[in-house]
Amino acid sequence: MSQLWQWFVGAIETGLEWSRAVTGSAGLSIILFTVLVRLVLLPLTISQMRSMQRMQALQPEVERIQKKYRDNPQKANEAIMKLWRENNVNPASGCLPLLVQFPILYALFLALRTFSSGAFLWIPDLRARDPLSILPVLAGVTTYFQMKTSMTTVQPQQRTMLVLMPAMLTFFAWSFPAGLALYWVTSNLFSIVQQVVLNRQPAPAPAGPAPAGKGKKGHERGVS
Template sequence: MSQLWHWFVAAIEAGLEWSRAVTGSAGLSIILFTVLVRLLLLPLTFSQMRSMQRMQALQPEVERIQKRYRNNPQKANEAIMKLWREHNVNPASGCLPLLIQFPILYGLFLALRTFSSGAFLWIPDLRHADPYFVLPILAGVTTYVQMKTAMTVTQPQQRTMLVLMPLMLTFFAWSFPAGLALYWVTSNVFSIVQQIWMNRQQPAPAPAGKGKRGHERGIS
């Protein structure tokens, strides 16, 4: 495992050095590296987005379930989970693009220790924290917007995640090298644009009527 991790970090270092040679800038190299990573993750991301679209299409049925079992939250949650399973919906899929990047973030953190960085915009050195706290704030704001555009918030756990995740990322970006915050902000902007583009496409079909009938048979 240690050798595999060493190879992973070495690959990130090589990617940063290559992108720096192409762009001539340490900051632009991280932005280019981020875009390349997100392009590699596109197949998984599109699959998750389709799942979220199905969840949004099923939202009226979810609201009917919540109204029907408003005095029995446990029964309502069970019925909603059953409905989502019937339509192959994963309620946590909106968070997966964030979670899957944590190993990349840690690898980037290690790679930045040897990366020949320099000044970028207002930041003297991307290996150190942003002295003006602009990137940490942008990291938190863009994380919130990214999650908000990707999630249909119906459950208390989702509302908690929608608040905690941006706060956590703001704290990390405040404490860690600015290069990490730049990666995260770029990744979030990529995700937001990608989600907006997906939302403008034809929504994934979700047979609400069929889901309703199947659901009613399951809970009758």
């Protein structure tokens, strides 16, 4: 496992050095690396976004179930899980693309230690912190808008995350090398554009709860 990890970090470092030699810019090499990572993760990310869209579309039905079984939480959970299964919704899927990026971020952090970095825009060295703290602020701002564009409605419990997550990312980006902050800002911008494009396409209609009765006649009796 250790050899595989060393190979992974070395591959990132080699790719960054090659890209820097071609573009003549350490910053552009990190941006290109970020875009490549996001393109590789694109199928997984689109699947996750579709799942989140379906989950948000089902929220009124979830609230109806919770109200109906307010005195029986176990029954409510069973009904909600059944509803999600019928609509191919996985509540944990939203974390997967982010979790996949954590090893990549750490590998990039290790690769930056030996990367032949140089000046990029106002940053003298991408291996050091941003001296003007512009990238950390951009990391927080783009994280906020990335989260906002992924939500069709903002639930009360999500408002806290809309403030907490960007604040945490701003602090982390300020504490770590500017190259990591550049990666995160580029990744967020990619996600925002991707989400805007996806939001313009109609999401699959939720199946909803099973109709009462059997067959078409049973459904008509349930509606009437």
